[in-house]
Amino acid sequence: MKKNNSNEKKVIGKPFRKVDARAKCTGQTKFADDIVLPRMLFCKMLRSPMPHALIKRIDISKALKLPGVVAVLTGRDLPIPYGILPVSEDEHALCIDKVRFIGDPVAAIAAVDEDTAFDAMDLIEVEYERLDSIASIEDALRPDASRIHEYGDGGNVHKKVSLEFGDIEAGFADADLVREDVFFYEGNTHLPLEQHSAVAILDPDDKLTLWSSTQTPHYVHRALAKVLEMPATHIRVIATPNGGGFGGKSDPFNHEIVVAKLAMVTGRPVKITLTREEVFYCHRGRHPVLMWVKTGAKKDGAITAMHFRSFLDGGAYGSYGVASTFYTGALQTVTYEVPRYKFEGLRVFTNKPPCGPKRGHGTPQPRFALEAQIDKIAEELGLDPVEMRRQHLVKPNTITANYLRVGSIGLGECIDKIVAASDWKNQYRKLPYGKGVGFACSSYICGAGLPIYWNNMPHSGVQLRLDRQGGVCVMCGSIDIGQGSDSILAYIVAEVLGIDPFDIRVITADTDLTPVDLGSYSSRVTLMTGHAALQAAERARELLAKAAAEKLDVPTECISFSDRRVFDVEDAERGMTFAEAVQLAESKFGTIGTVGSYTPPRSPGKYKGAGVGPSPAYSYSAAVAEVDVDPETGIVIVERVWIAHDIGQSINPALVMGQVEGGVYMGLGEVLMEEMAYRGNRNVVHKFPSMLEYKSPTTLEMCDVKTILVEDPDPNGPFGAKEVGQGPLLPVPPAVVNAIYDAVGVRIDEVPATPEKVLAALRAKAQGKDGRFGPKSVPDVEWPEPIRVPTPAEGGDGKELPRVAVHS
Amino acid sequence: MTRTKSQKALIRFTLNGEPSEVAFAPHKTLLEVLREDLGLTGTKHGCELGECGTCTVLIDGQPILSCLFLGLDAEDREVTTIEGMAEGGKLHPLQDTFADLGAAQCGYCTPGFLLVAKELLEKNPSPSRNEIQEALAGNLCRCTGYIKIYEAVELAAARMRGEEVEPPRESIYGFEV
Numbered sequence: 001m002k003k004n005n006s007n008e009k010k011v012i013g014k015p016f017r018k019v020d021a022r023a024k025c026t027g028q029t030k031f032a033d034d035i036v037l038p039r040m041l042f043c044k045m046l047r048s049p050m051p052h053a054l055i056k057r058i059d060i061s062k063a064l065k066l067p068g069v070v071a072v073l074t075g076r077d078l079p080i081p082y083g084i085l086p087v088s089e090d091e092h093a094l095c096i097d098k099v100r101f102i103g104d105p106v107a108a109i110a111a112v113d114e115d116t117a118f119d120a121m122d123l124i125e126v127e128y129e130r131l132d133s134i135a136s137i138e139d140a141l142r143p144d145a146s147r148i149h150e151y152g153d154g155g156n157v158h159k160k161v162s163l164e165f166g167d168i169e170a171g172f173a174d175a176d177l178v179r180e181d182v183f184f185y186e187g188n189t190h191l192p193l194e195q196h197s198a199v200a201i202l203d204p205d206d207k208l209t210l211w212s213s214t215q216t217p218h219y220v221h222r223a224l225a226k227v228l229e230m231p232a233t234h235i236r237v238i239a240t241p242n243g244g245g246f247g248g249k250s251d252p253f254n255h256e257i258v259v260a261k262l263a264m265v266t267g268r269p270v271k272i273t274l275t276r277e278e279v280f281y282c283h284r285g286r287h288p289v290l291m292w293v294k295t296g297a298k299k300d301g302a303i304t305a306m307h308f309r310s311f312l313d314g315g316a317y318g319s320y321g322v323a324s325t326f327y328t329g330a331l332q333t334v335t336y337e338v339p340r341y342k343f344e345g346l347r348v349f350t351n352k353p354p355c356g357p358k359r360g361h362g363t364p365q366p367r368f369a370l371e372a373q374i375d376k377i378a379e380e381l382g383l384d385p386v387e388m389r390r391q392h393l394v395k396p397n398t399i400t401a402n403y404l405r406v407g408s409i410g411l412g413e414c415i416d417k418i419v420a421a422s423d424w425k426n427q428y429r430k431l432p433y434g435k436g437v438g439f440a441c442s443s444y445i446c447g448a449g450l451p452i453y454w455n456n457m458p459h460s461g462v463q464l465r466l467d468r469q470g471g472v473c474v475m476c477g478s479i480d481i482g483q484g485s486d487s488i489l490a491y492i493v494a495e496v497l498g499i500d501p502f503d504i505r506v507i508t509a510d511t512d513l514t515p516v517d518l519g520s521y522s523s524r525v526t527l528m529t530g531h532a533a534l535q536a537a538e539r540a541r542e543l544l545a546k547a548a549a550e551k552l553d554v555p556t557e558c559i560s561f562s563d564r565r566v567f568d569v570e571d572a573e574r575g576m577t578f579a580e581a582v583q584l585a586e587s588k589f590g591t592i593g594t595v596g597s598y599t600p601p602r603s604p605g606k607y608k609g610a611g612v613g614p615s616p617a618y619s620y621s622a623a624v625a626e627v628d629v630d631p632e633t634g635i636v637i638v639e640r641v642w643i644a645h646d647i648g649q650s651i652n653p654a655l656v657m658g659q660v661e662g663g664v665y666m667g668l669g670e671v672l673m674e675e676m677a678y679r680g681n682r683n684v685v686h687k688f689p690s691m692l693e694y695k696s697p698t699t700l701e702m703c704d705v706k707t708i709l710v711e712d713p714d715p716n717g718p719f720g721a722k723e724v725g726q727g728p729l730l731p732v733p734p735a736v737v738n739a740i741y742d743a744v745g746v747r748i749d750e751v752p753a754t755p756e757k758v759l760a761a762l763r764a765k766a767q768g769k770d771g772r773f774g775p776k777s778v779p780d781v782e783w784p785e786p787i788r789v790p791t792p793a794e795g796g797d798g799k800e801l802p803r804v805a806v807h808s
Numbered sequence: 809m810t811r812t813k814s815q816k817a818l819i820r821f822t823l824n825g826e827p828s829e830v831a832f833a834p835h836k837t838l839l840e841v842l843r844e845d846l847g848l849t850g851t852k853h854g855c856e857l858g859e860c861g862t863c864t865v866l867i868d869g870q871p872i873l874s875c876l877f878l879g880l881d882a883e884d885r886e887v888t889t890i891e892g893m894a895e896g897g898k899l900h901p902l903q904d905t906f907a908d909l910g911a912a913q914c915g916y917c918t919p920g921f922l923l924v925a926k927e928l929l930e931k932n933p934s935p936s937r938n939e940i941q942e943a944l945a946g947n948l949c950r951c952t953g954y955i956k957i958y959e960a961v962e963l964a965a966a967r968m969r970g971e972e973v974e975p976p977r978e979s980i981y982g983f984e985v
Binding site: 015022024027034191194242246275421483653666692698699705706708 | 843844847849850851852853854859860889890891903906907908912914916917918919922940941945947950951955956980981984
């Protein structure tokens with residue numbers, strides 16, 4: 001009898017359909033707004049027309065008298081503050097005394113239909129006392145600026161950080177070239193096609209259920225318990241499939257809390273679905289970041305030291321902003337060797353919709369600055385920009401200067417393959433005027449090493465139930481936002497148990513039914529839920545193998561699982577169906593259920609601020625952009641992007657390809673056109689709260705994408721898998737601006753690189769001035785004394801040096 | 809300030825091949841009538857201002873934005889929604905290729921894309937990549953970068969022409985160097 005090759009993967013690495021593909025292609029996926037319940041009320045929120053004002057008086061009496069209005073809430077009904085990060089719980093579901101941006105909600109109405117709720121909004125009287133509004137980073141730093149919040153690091157500075165790893169001055173002294181450059185990356189937004197929506201109901205047993213289009217049901221659950229002052233055990237949060245997230249549905253939102261409260265007050269189901277305009281006010285998108293980078297390099301391009309400063313325009317609330325601030329300084333060290341590194345960052349509050357995490361969270365901005373500057377360094381040193389990068393890559397199994405532990409790094413292979421595929425050597429500096437190619441690399445985390453609130457519990461849990469019919473049910477708190485996380489669970493369990501992924505029932509994102517997973521953010525889901533699923537499946541497999549081995553009278557390790565059968569690996573005909581194996585196991589052990597969980601390894605960094613940046617693994621990408629720049633109009637057309645991505649191991653290559661292409665698309669939108677722009681008095685009225693005016697790439701702007709998958713399995717990934725949801729966005733903006741330089745010889749040090757900016761730089765160049773568009777300087781601020789951490793090379797242990805007491 | 813509640817209007821039309829009638833407040837858009845009065849939630853909305861293409865349905869075979877189309881104007885017309893795309897339990901070839909290639913990521917814009925692509929292939933069985941891009945230019949997708957959608961349309965077109973074809977290896981495993 002033929003021996004079965006048990007190492008051959010049947011599911012992993014294969015292009016299976018997603019488990020929800022049929023539902024999505026037949027319109028049967030139930031998104032939050034598709035939920036309709038008997039007696040359901042509709043909610044609208046009245047939003048502030050003022051960017052910054054005190055609420056002097058609010059009168060809801062007329063609205064309450066409108067027939068069809070069932071309840072009206074104001075801020076006093078929900079007095080407890082909340083926020084995604086425990087260090088910045090600065091939001092109220094409805095503003096109480098003060099509004100902080102145009103769109104901040106002040107009242108909420110529940111009515112029998114949406115039209116009545118709309119009408120009732122006109123009947124609420126609000127008297128505001130206008131305050132000075134803060135429109136920009138510079139504005140926020142003015143000593144006389146009125147304060148938006150009463151907490152933070154002084155004035156309108158929300159957070160100010162300073163970290164120093166090694167003696168950077170010695171590094172600069174040792175350099176042959178030191179460059180200082182200033183960059184700006186404009187804010188932009190997620191623009192998911194699905195507007196946020198939530199439905200709440202008071203259950204017959206007096207418990208509360210909330211369905212919501214959220215990427216983080218666990219955090220919403222915690223926020224509801226806090227604000228509603230209810231035991232968490234009486235609240236059930238079900239995340240509905242997200243019609244696009246990209247980070248924009250990762251905060252607990254005011255509308256979720258409001259409909260929950262309205263359901264409790266009215267005893268009826270209450271739904272809210274935001275308008276597109278309101279989605280722009282929810283925002284939590286990419287922070288506008290102003291950056292100053294000083295880098296020292298040897299003649300061969302080796303970096304001797306880097307000093308990076310970032311200034312983030314945070315908008316009106318904290319959101320993930322403290323994490324975002326640290327992220328703008330965290331991942332500079334994981335691509336090229338940076339032996340000494342200093343980071344100073346600050347985030348300010350302004351009277352604009354709050355910024356938060358968008359695909360790449362805080363890292364596309366510094367990556368843009370870093371890769372654009374490296375291009376300039378290579379030119380000044382007379383080196384090929386690709387070869388220079390290639391020579392100085394971080395080595396596998398390294399601890400960087402800022403104590404990030406890099407395991408596998410497939411970046412060298414990414415570079416080599418993309419250079420060959422794109423014919424880089426025959427393109428770069430060899431194309432006619434107007435055409436150009438540009439190169440950039442990047443890296444991203446595969447899940448954050450630390451949870452958002454401090455605890456020692458797993459980041460992801462999976463529960464498996466096997467029934468005697470052979471049915472397998474996998475339960476996990478993770479939420480599918482389109483990336484395919486439900487399918488990843490099914491693929492991994494199917495691989496381990498030798499069954500078909502479509503035999504498996506997947507139940508996810510229901511706080512009553514599924515073990516906690518922290519949520520779909522930080523590119524953590526495949527790695528973390530993957531490990532938890534793998535562990536649960538292996539435990540189930542062990543039970544089945546024991547029972548089958550007893551029956552077949554062979555050692556347990558001789559039992560193999562494949563093609564819905566459980567059999568003797570030496571003689572595949574000696575065996576049974578998978579269902580029969582479950583029956584044997586159930587007879588022997590009782591009902592078969594197992595659990596698995598995953599906690600990331602501890603980070604080597606022990607200093608204050610070491611919590612942001614560590615990850616079990618890092619993905620890598622390299623990209624070449626081919627552009628066509630019209631010197632008459634400044635219009636940049638990106639013809640093609642070549643991208644190589646180090647995925648570790650594809651769990652499903654078709655889905656990996658889709659994530660790469662989607663990431664390239666989003667990076668293209670950011671570099672060419674997308675921006676959260678403001679106008680009006682003091683520049684705080686959103687200019688484009690519509691999809692027509694907020695430009696994003698259609699099929700006519702989207703470029704051709706040539707993707708190369710590099711598989712360098714990481715020991716910390718399930719089957720070696722790393723992330724792909726966010727990393728491939730990162731190299732696109734810098735590759736495009738570097739290509740613009742190759743095409744027409746101007747540096748666009750600001751994103752988006754709109755035609756106006758390209759033309760301005762071309763005109764300046766024609767007049768003999770600096771052929772560059774970008775910010776000229778950064779604000780002069782007083783930075784705190786840095787937290788000093790000796791690097792690993794200096795014998796550091798990851799801890800900061802004791803602060804020297806300063807005597808005045 | 810109170811709104812006068814207008815009487816419901818009743819229309820007869822063909823919905824996904826079946827004679828149908830529905831009563832609704834006469835100011836409602838076809839999008840609202842489909843979702844709220846007929847319970848067909850497969851038709852999605854992204855802006856309700858005619859900007860994103862998500863709510864596309866077919867009227868007499870032509871794609872229209874149901875958020876800009878009055879329900880009343882559907883009288884005596886043939887309306888096709890995503891719910892009417894599969895034939896019985898058998899998926900339309902476009903639905904199959906969208907599923908196979910991962911052209912539906914979050915799936916929210918998918919019904920609109922599928923219906924526009926269906927109409928395209930009915931009038932042009934062998935569209936070029938450019939023709940596909942032109943046809944789909946009114947539909948926004950934020951997940952896919954459109955590439956898998958083009959590939960799915962091309963694969964379905966080939967299959968509908970009777971060709972026995974599999975997806976190109978490059979679209980699933982990437983470009984091989």
